[in-house]
Amino acid sequence: xxxxRAVTKHYTRAKDTxxxxxxxxxxxxxxxxxxxxxxxxxxxxxxxxxxxxxDRPTSGEIVLDGTDLAALPEAxxxxxxxxxxxxxxxxxxxxxxxxxxxxxxTALVPLGMKPKQRREQAAEALKSVGLGExxxxxxxxxxxxxQQRVAIARALVKQPKVLLADExxxxxxxSMRDEIMDVLERMWEELGLTFVMVTxxxxxxxxxxRLATIREGRISVKENTRA
Amino acid sequence: xxxxxxRRELRRRRKAALVVASGLALGIALVIVVSxxxxxxxxxxxxxxxxxxxxxxxxxxxxxxxxxxxDAQRPRFRFDAQDDGSGGxxxxxxxxxxxxxTLAGSTVGRVDAQSGVxxxxxxxxxxxxxxxxxxxxxxxxxxxxxxxxxxxxxGAQPSPQGRVEGGGADFDVNSYSVYGTDVTKPALxxxxxxKITSGRSFTRSETDAKVAVADAAxxxxxxxxxxxxxxxxxxxxxxxxxxxxxxxxxxxDLYVPLKQAQTLAGAKDKVTTIYVKATDSQRIDSxxxxxxxxxxxxxxxxxxxxxxxxSGSLSTAxxxxxxxxxxxxxxxxxxxxxxxxxxxxxxxxRRVREFGTLxxxxxxxxxxxxxxVGEAVVNGLVGGALGIALGLAGAYAVxxxxxxxxxxxxxxxxxxxxxxxxxxxxEAAGRTLDVxxxxxxxxxxxxxxxGLAVAGGLIAGAFGGWRASRLRPADALRRVA
Numbered sequence: 001x002x003x004x005r006a007v008t009k010h011y012t013r014a015k016d017t018x019x020x021x022x023x024x025x026x027x028x029x030x031x032x033x034x035x036x037x038x039x040x041x042x043x044x045x046x047x048x049x050x051x052x053x054x055d056r057p058t059s060g061e062i063v064l065d066g067t068d069l070a071a072l073p074e075a076x077x078x079x080x081x082x083x084x085x086x087x088x089x090x091x092x093x094x095x096x097x098x099x100x101x102x103x104x105x106t107a108l109v110p111l112g113m114k115p116k117q118r119r120e121q122a123a124e125a126l127k128s129v130g131l132g133e134x135x136x137x138x139x140x141x142x143x144x145x146x147q148q149r150v151a152i153a154r155a156l157v158k159q160p161k162v163l164l165a166d167e168x169x170x171x172x173x174x175s176m177r178d179e180i181m182d183v184l185e186r187m188w189e190e191l192g193l194t195f196v197m198v199t200x201x202x203x204x205x206x207x208x209x210r211l212a213t214i215r216e217g218r219i220s221v222k223e224n225t226r227a
Numbered sequence: 228x229x230x231x232x233x234r235r236e237l238r239r240r241r242k243a244a245l246v247v248a249s250g251l252a253l254g255i256a257l258v259i260v261v262s263x264x265x266x267x268x269x270x271x272x273x274x275x276x277x278x279x280x281x282x283x284x285x286x287x288x289x290x291x292x293x294x295x296x297x298d299a300q301r302p303r304f305r306f307d308a309q310d311d312g313s314g315g316x317x318x319x320x321x322x323x324x325x326x327x328x329t330l331a332g333s334t335v336g337r338v339d340a341q342s343g344v345x346x347x348x349x350x351x352x353x354x355x356x357x358x359x360x361x362x363x364x365x366x367x368x369x370x371x372x373x374x375x376x377x378x379x380x381x382g383a384q385p386s387p388q389g390r391v392e393g394g395g396a397d398f399d400v401n402s403y404s405v406y407g408t409d410v411t412k413p414a415l416x417x418x419x420x421x422k423i424t425s426g427r428s429f430t431r432s433e434t435d436a437k438v439a440v441a442d443a444a445x446x447x448x449x450x451x452x453x454x455x456x457x458x459x460x461x462x463x464x465x466x467x468x469x470x471x472x473x474x475x476x477x478x479x480d481l482y483v484p485l486k487q488a489q490t491l492a493g494a495k496d497k498v499t500t501i502y503v504k505a506t507d508s509q510r511i512d513s514x515x516x517x518x519x520x521x522x523x524x525x526x527x528x529x530x531x532x533x534x535x536x537x538s539g540s541l542s543t544a545x546x547x548x549x550x551x552x553x554x555x556x557x558x559x560x561x562x563x564x565x566x567x568x569x570x571x572x573x574x575x576x577r578r579v580r581e582f583g584t585l586x587x588x589x590x591x592x593x594x595x596x597x598x599x600v601g602e603a604v605v606n607g608l609v610g611g612a613l614g615i616a617l618g619l620a621g622a623y624a625v626x627x628x629x630x631x632x633x634x635x636x637x638x639x640x641x642x643x644x645x646x647x648x649x650x651x652x653x654e655a656a657g658r659t660l661d662v663x664x665x666x667x668x669x670x671x672x673x674x675x676x677x678g679l680a681v682a683g684g685l686i687a688g689a690f691g692g693w694r695a696s697r698l699r700p701a702d703a704l705r706r707v708a
Contacts, residue, residue: 049701054699055701081588082589093581110591
C-alpha cells in the first residue's frame, strides 16, 4: 500500500521555480487500479516517478508497505525497484540490440538469478502476453503493440507488487490500444497488482475504478461509479 | 547478459567503434614503429661501438695525450740507387705504433687490480707502411739519341758534354694495420667483434708463435687464405684464420700475437690500449673515476663517451626518433585517448533512455558503468590489435627496406678523442661507417602496445562510465515522458 504525505517536488528551470507537486496526500491500497489524468505539465509523470522511486521529492513521505522511499539510500531504493516495482513506458524503452527474450531477462539480471532460470521465466512471461513464438525477434522486427507487450512482460516477469505505466498506449493506434489495455487489465486481475497508470486517453480513464486528476501540482481523487 | 549485450552493442555501433579503434590503432602503431626504430638505432649504434671495442668491453684505457709534435716519430725510408743499373726491386717496411702513444705493459696489471674491474687486456695497434719498388740510375749519353732503360723517364739533366737520360723510380706504397692481441685472453678486445669464418683463432699458447688472423676484407684484397704466409717487416706469419667483422669495419687488417706485434714495432712490453670489462655495468662511471685516479697519465673512455662522438645520419635519425618520434607518438596517443573518451561519452549521451530504463529496472549504477567500460575496453583491444598489426607491418617494412645510415665517428669531439683514443679507436676517428637500420620489435614493445590499448579503453571507458554513473533514472525517463 502506498501512502503519500505532503509530497512536494520543486524544480528550478532557468530562474523560475516550478512546483510540479504541491503537497500531495494520497493513499493507494493494495490491488487498487488508479488512473491519473491531467493537463500536460500538471505533474502526472512526476508523481509516477516518485511512486516508482525514480526520483525523490523535495519534501514529504512516500511510504510503500511501511518503507519511506524518499528516505532510502540509493542502493536500497534500487533494490526496491528491482524487486517490487514494474514499469511500462510510452515509448516501450526496449533495448534495440537485444531480442524480446533478452529484453525481458534484463529485469531479472539485478535479482542475481541463474541464466537457465532467467531464460525459463522470461520465456514464460512472453508466453503470457501472447508472444511465445517471437522470443528471438528484435524490437525493430515487431509492431508497436508487440513491443509494448514485450515491455509488459519485462515489467511483470519479476512478479512485482506494483505496476506503474506512463501513457502505455500513447504511441499506439486504437486497436493496439485496446489490445494492450486488455493485457494490462488481465494481468492486474490475475496477479492482484497495485496498478497506477498515467493517461490522456478519456476512454481508458472512464473504465478506471478510481480516477485522480492532477492540475498545477495538486491532486483530486474520485471513485468512478460508471466503471 | 554482459557479453551478449556488449557484443550486440558493438555490432550496432560498429562505425563509431571503428573510428575509436582506428584512432587508438594509429597511436599504438606509431609507438611500435618509433620504439622498434629506436631499438634498431640503438642496436646499430651498439654495432658501431662494438666494431671498435669488441664484445663485452665497457671501457678502454689509453695514454693521456702528449703535446702535439713533441716527440712525434715520422716514417723514414732508405733506398739506395744501385750502381749496377740492374733496377732490382727494393722494399722497406716501416712499422709504427698507431697514435705514437704507448703505455707500459705493467699498466694492464694495475688496471686489472682496480676494484670493479672484472678483466683487463692490453693490445698494441700498429700501422705498417710498406714501400716497395725499383730505383734506376740515369745514364750519361753523348750527343743525340738513346733512352735509359727503366721504369721512368724523368730526371734527365742537361750537360755541356751530353745528357743524362733515363733513370727514375717506381715505388708502390702499401699501408695496412696490424693489431697485437693478447692471445691468453681471447674473450676481450677488438677481435671479439669479428667471427672466424675460416680456419681458427689463436690458441692461448701461441704467445710467441708467428701466426696471424686476417680480416676477411683485407684477405680478399691480398688474396690471402688460411695457410698463406704474410710478411711483415721481414717476418713471415702463417695465416691460421680469416675473421669477418660482425658489423661495420674490422678493427685491423691483420691480428698477430701481442708479443710479435711488440717485437715488430720495437715496443717491447708496450700496449696502446687496455680493454676493460667492469664487474657491474651499472658501476662503469665509478670504475672509470677510480682508474683515472689510481693510474695517472691515462685516459679512460667508456662506451657512453664514445657514443657521444658518433655523428652522421645515424646520430641525426637517432635524435629524431628520440625527440620528434617520441613526442609525435605521445601527441597522437593523447589525441586518440581523448577522441575515444569523447566519443564514448557522446555515445552514452545518446543512450540516456537506454541506461535510464536499465536503472529503472533495478540495475545498479556500477553494473551500467561496467557495461560502458567493457564496451570501451573491447574497443581499445580491437584498436590495440589493429595497431599491433599496423605497427608490426611498419617495423617489418623498415627492416625490409633497411635504409643505410652513416655513422661518423669522432665528429663530436668526445673525451675519448680529445684525450687520445688509442688503438683501433683512434683508427676510427673521423671514419664513416655504413649501418643498415632495422626495426626489431621486442616482447616489451608488444606488451607496451597491449598496455596502451587497455589504457586507451579504460580512459575512454572512464569518460563514458563517469557520464553513465551520473545518470539518474528519472532524468533519463523525463526525456521520454
